[in-house]
Amino acid sequence: MAGYLASEGVTATIERGAATAPVSKPASKKPTPGKRGGFLRSSNGKKVIMAVTGAVMVLFLVLHMLGNLKIFLGRDSFNEYAEALRTLLEPIAPYRTVLTILEVGLVVSVVLHMWAAISLARRARHARPVKYVAKKSQAQGYTTHIMRWGGVTILLFVIWHLLDLTFGVVNPKGYDSAPADRMIAGFDLSRWWVTLFYIVAVAMVGLHLRHGIWSMFQTLGWATRVKALRPLAALVSAVLVIGFLAPPLAVTFGVIK
Amino acid sequence: MNLTLRVWRQSGPSAPGKMVTYRVEEVSPDMSFLEMLDVLNERLILSGDDPVAFDHDCREGICGMCGMVINGVAHGEQRATTTCQLHMRHFEDGATITIEPWRAAPFPVVKDLVVDRSAFDRIIQAGGFVSVPAGSAPDAHSIPVRKEDADDAFDAATCIGCGACVAACPNGSASLFTAAKITHLSLLPQGQPERLTRAKAMVDQMDAEGFGGCTNTGECTAVCPKGIPLDTIAQMNSDYLKAN
Ligand code: SF4
Ligand code: FES
Numbered sequence: 318m319a320g321y322l323a324s325e326g327v328t329a330t331i332e333r334g335a336a337t338a339p340v341s342k343p344a345s346k347k348p349t350p351g352k353r354g355g356f357l358r359s360s361n362g363k364k365v366i367m368a369v370t371g372a373v374m375v376l377f378l379v380l381h382m383l384g385n386l387k388i389f390l391g392r393d394s395f396n397e398y399a400e401a402l403r404t405l406l407e408p409i410a411p412y413r414t415v416l417t418i419l420e421v422g423l424v425v426s427v428v429l430h431m432w433a434a435i436s437l438a439r440r441a442r443h444a445r446p447v448k449y450v451a452k453k454s455q456a457q458g459y460t461t462h463i464m465r466w467g468g469v470t471i472l473l474f475v476i477w478h479l480l481d482l483t484f485g486v487v488n489p490k491g492y493d494s495a496p497a498d499r500m501i502a503g504f505d506l507s508r509w510w511v512t513l514f515y516i517v518a519v520a521m522v523g524l525h526l527r528h529g530i531w532s533m534f535q536t537l538g539w540a541t542r543v544k545a546l547r548p549l550a551a552l553v554s555a556v557l558v559i560g561f562l563a564p565p566l567a568v569t570f571g572v573i574k
Numbered sequence: 575m576n577l578t579l580r581v582w583r584q585s586g587p588s589a590p591g592k593m594v595t596y597r598v599e600e601v602s603p604d605m606s607f608l609e610m611l612d613v614l615n616e617r618l619i620l621s622g623d624d625p626v627a628f629d630h631d632c633r634e635g636i637c638g639m640c641g642m643v644i645n646g647v648a649h650g651e652q653r654a655t656t657t658c659q660l661h662m663r664h665f666e667d668g669a670t671i672t673i674e675p676w677r678a679a680p681f682p683v684v685k686d687l688v689v690d691r692s693a694f695d696r697i698i699q700a701g702g703f704v705s706v707p708a709g710s711a712p713d714a715h716s717i718p719v720r721k722e723d724a725d726d727a728f729d730a731a732t733c734i735g736c737g738a739c740v741a742a743c744p745n746g747s748a749s750l751f752t753a754a755k756i757t758h759l760s761l762l763p764q765g766q767p768e769r770l771t772r773a774k775a776m777v778d779q780m781d782a783e784g785f786g787g788c789t790n791t792g793e794c795t796a797v798c799p800k801g802i803p804l805d806t807i808a809q810m811n812s813d814y815l816k817a818n
Binding site for chain 2: 346355356359360361362363364365437440441443444445446447448449450451452453454455456457461462464528531532534535536537538539540
């Protein structure tokens with residue numbers, strides 16, 4: 318057949334369609350092995366930092382929530398708990414030792430979490446210099462899209478929250494007051510906007526965690542077989558949201574006086 | 575079918591590009607997306623214009639050459655489908671379709687919709703292989719493999735290296751591709767000796783190419799024509815962690 322065609326002077330060309338342009342050989346990109354801090358510099362290493370510091374913060378939130386719920390047992394129970402936190406291990410270690418250590422650990426976690434997040438966000442920006450004209454998300458769940466700005470919102474809330482209930486700067490009772498008094502005055506019905514702000518912020522935390530907790534297992538490589546991790550993350554987030562919203566709502570609506 | 579196409583045109587790697595609008599008439603709903611572009615190109619050639627450059631080879635969804643972002647979705651909205659297997663019947667008559675190349679710094683545009691995906695090849699070169707004596711093929715049953723592992727490894731091995739995962743990822747991450755290759759080998763006995771060095775070398779190469787980090791958004795697996803699962807990324811993370 319081919320011979321016949323050739324004898325007739327017909328040449329068959331395979332039409333490949335696409336015009337191609339010569340591809341210039343890109344400069345070889347080599348990883349820098351053995352460089353100090355290589356692991357922490359890698360994108361995966363930063364993810365691990367996010368996961369571990371995130372886990373520390375989730376643990377803190379669980380304890381914090383349980384502590385808050387003591388307000389339902391009365392002002393004294395709440396104040397005693399606050400005092401107990403400060404006098405933990407007291408004769409052995411001076412006043413506030415354990416609490417200060419925990420606080421330092423927490424601040425370090427927050428800072429590292431933010432550092433890793435910012436550096437991953439910058440890496441992502443460099444990886445897509447030209448944006449799409451049209452882009453449609455295909456993944457289910459909106460929570461993944463609000464992690465970065467959600468994180469910023471939570472940070473702003475935490476600053477306010479510390480000024481309000483820890484340092485008492487923006488609290489009607491001020492710093493020299495019992496913790497329970499600060500909480501009850503802080504969420505008084507007359508300050509309904511504080512409660513509202515608190516609800517929004519806690520909801521943000523819940524959404525952040527719904528993705529974050531699952532993401533943590535994924536990053537640490539534990540999510541290969543366990544299918545229940547997403548529902549589990551959602552459950553933990555929901556419990557935390559309810560646990561954190563119960564005391565302020567109870568105060569605002571006069572259940573706790 | 576009559577369609578309006580908005581296509582990214584860029585004459586060369588360093589030339590500025592822009593979206594250009596074309597009308598394509600009498601498109602059959604049975605045509606594939608690439609055949610529809612062929613129709614456009616034939617008309618462009620007849621009128622003395624430069625045809626729209628796009629990558630393709632097998633046109634049966636197995637080579638991974640084709641790929642473009644169609645209406646904001648890598649490979650188009652039809653799930654688990656490569657661009658070459660996407661048919662025009664999924665579009666409405668009179669629709670306007672926006673077509674863009676994969677967008678990622680490590681995938682520079684060569685021309686129009688063609689991007690240079692050599693970065694993927696370099697990730698494979700970094701460790702996506704097993705160093706075994708390459709004699710004649712061994713008997714299929716000489717090395718036993720658990721059925722579950724064989725299935726998962728095979729699922730991962732179906733990655734065709736198209737790059738849609740990178741294109742869809744908001745971070746421009748190549749994690750799904752790299753993880754598919756790592757998982758494929760790390761689940762099989764032949765892949766064990768180099769398992770950890772492989773994970774480290776491939777992930778480090780992925781970083782060196784300038785891909786973004788994974789934030790577990792799942793955009794990649796949603797557009798992946800082979801449905802590579804996110805579990806592979808957990809597998810990669812676990813191997814990488816052990817390697818460090
Ligand atoms: S993982 Fe899926 S989307 Fe990514 S390169 Fe492989 S086949 Fe394409
Ligand atoms: S052309 Fe081969 S996968 Fe589409």
